[in-house]
Amino acid sequence: MKKSVVRCLSVLSIAILLVALVACGGSPESSGSGTSTEQASEQKSFAPSLDTATKCSISVAGGYDNFEALEAEFDKFNEYYPDVELSYTKLDDYNNIVSTTLNTDNAPDIYFAFDYMLDGDQYNAVFEHAEDLSDPALGIDLSCVRPSLLCKDDAGACPMAPIFAGVSGILVNEDLFDKEKVNIPTTYDELLAACDAFNKAGYPTPILCYNEASAYGNLVGEIMYTDAVKNPETVEKLNALDPSAGEYMRPVLEKISDMVKQGCINLDVCNELEDGYNALILRFFEGDIPMALCSADTASGTAKRESQSEAFVAHPFAYALHPFTLTNEGACLLDKPSVQFAVNKEGKNLDMANEFMRFLVSPQELNDIARAKRLITVTPDLAYDGVYAPFSTIDSSRIISTREVGLSDDVTIQYRVAAYEVANGKTSIDKAIAGFGKYKL
Numbered sequence: 001m002k003k004s005v006v007r008c009l010s011v012l013s014i015a016i017l018l019v020a021l022v023a024c025g026g027s028p029e030s031s032g033s034g035t036s037t038e039q040a041s042e043q044k045s046f047a048p049s050l051d052t053a054t055k056c057s058i059s060v061a062g063g064y065d066n067f068e069a070l071e072a073e074f075d076k077f078n079e080y081y082p083d084v085e086l087s088y089t090k091l092d093d094y095n096n097i098v099s100t101t102l103n104t105d106n107a108p109d110i111y112f113a114f115d116y117m118l119d120g121d122q123y124n125a126v127f128e129h130a131e132d133l134s135d136p137a138l139g140i141d142l143s144c145v146r147p148s149l150l151c152k153d154d155a156g157a158c159p160m161a162p163i164f165a166g167v168s169g170i171l172v173n174e175d176l177f178d179k180e181k182v183n184i185p186t187t188y189d190e191l192l193a194a195c196d197a198f199n200k201a202g203y204p205t206p207i208l209c210y211n212e213a214s215a216y217g218n219l220v221g222e223i224m225y226t227d228a229v230k231n232p233e234t235v236e237k238l239n240a241l242d243p244s245a246g247e248y249m250r251p252v253l254e255k256i257s258d259m260v261k262q263g264c265i266n267l268d269v270c271n272e273l274e275d276g277y278n279a280l281i282l283r284f285f286e287g288d289i290p291m292a293l294c295s296a297d298t299a300s301g302t303a304k305r306e307s308q309s310e311a312f313v314a315h316p317f318a319y320a321l322h323p324f325t326l327t328n329e330g331a332c333l334l335d336k337p338s339v340q341f342a343v344n345k346e347g348k349n350l351d352m353a354n355e356f357m358r359f360l361v362s363p364q365e366l367n368d369i370a371r372a373k374r375l376i377t378v379t380p381d382l383a384y385d386g387v388y389a390p391f392s393t394i395d396s397s398r399i400i401s402t403r404e405v406g407l408s409d410d411v412t413i414q415y416r417v418a419a420y421e422v423a424n425g426k427t428s429i430d431k432a433i434a435g436f437g438k439y440k441l
Helices: 011-022 035-042 068-078 094-102 115-119 121-128 174-180 188-200 213-230 234-239 243-261 278-284 302-306 310-314 350-360 363-373 386-393 409-423 429-434
Strands: 056-062 084-090 110-113 168-173 291-295 319-322 333-337 340-343 399-401
Touching: 056 094, 056 350, 068 084, 068 350, 068 363, 084 350, 094 110, 094 121, 110 121, 110 350, 115 121, 115 409, 168 174, 168 213, 168 386, 174 188, 174 319, 188 243, 213 234, 213 243, 213 291, 213 333, 213 399, 213 409, 234 243, 234 409, 243 409, 243 429, 278 291, 278 302, 319 386, 340 350, 350 363, 409 429
Parallel strands: 056 084, 056 110, 333 399
Antiparallel strands: 110 340, 168 291, 168 319
């Protein structure tokens, strides 16, 4: 299953995405444009296919600390099936225990799955237990998901359905840019100029980031994927961890080294963060940080934490997630699935688990749960929450489906660790390149 995932670049999916992006907009507190609501109203309403008096329990397991957006979907599903008890449980150290959990008597009915699991034998159980969600008998409408986000094998089987999509970018304190009369950067040269201006104005660090190797994916992704698109023959070599492929990392490592030397990132300030999620957001909300490098998964937590920050409550400011670029060609949008759901085909209440997925995988519910979680919908509607509105400016030629490019998770690990080592002065660029294929997170 894992090695036969279809990874062809789809011009159609890019075109669909472009159309959707035009509809994006709104303020950080808005719920996006009305497009998704209007389109969803045209869809057929959900009609139960099982006995609505059925009594059973359905469990969902994942890595989120809490999942109120999903619980709201539980409530709506209970309007059709009032006696079905649905619950969400966080599994501590999810990535390391999900396979073991699936082989126990307490295995969940539905569980989180991720693209990177396709590349690791330790995740075999994730897919061995997964229902084929593309089975026509299940009636799950996968056509409402952007084609570039769907995982299918050569036989057309679909082991997991994307629930959210994600991007990487920079959280921008837009009020600070207005105050200092600095343009929000759209090219690498503009980024250097902005960082120089904020350094001269005495800000602690122009860019805040979580200084751990795992977080450097937000820095390396753009160049890594654009280079692979331009030179598709390199993908096989990179995925094989051929030592000579380390040279492909040089452009991104040179840029990261340059950023540190130019004072774009004050690592002393970044090292004060105690964790990569809550601490980064709360430090950004102090109001003296122009930019914070993060993913949509981090940006999604900003609204909830506004009230947790005394500084933000006292002095709120306008902010949004903007595209981030290390090139002068303009930023890319790396379109990628975030959380995906798989159904345990050995589950005790398989029919009802599939029924819930049939309910959830629809334009209305996928848009609603993405809006509630403040992440990006996986439907073609792409009704972004306003915090992502800046991504609507990206040209269609610079939209890349990470799944279709086909780089393995092992490759991204090599780039991330090498970037971390170079940024922190632990190694030279040449030595980092020579270490390609040997890095572990």
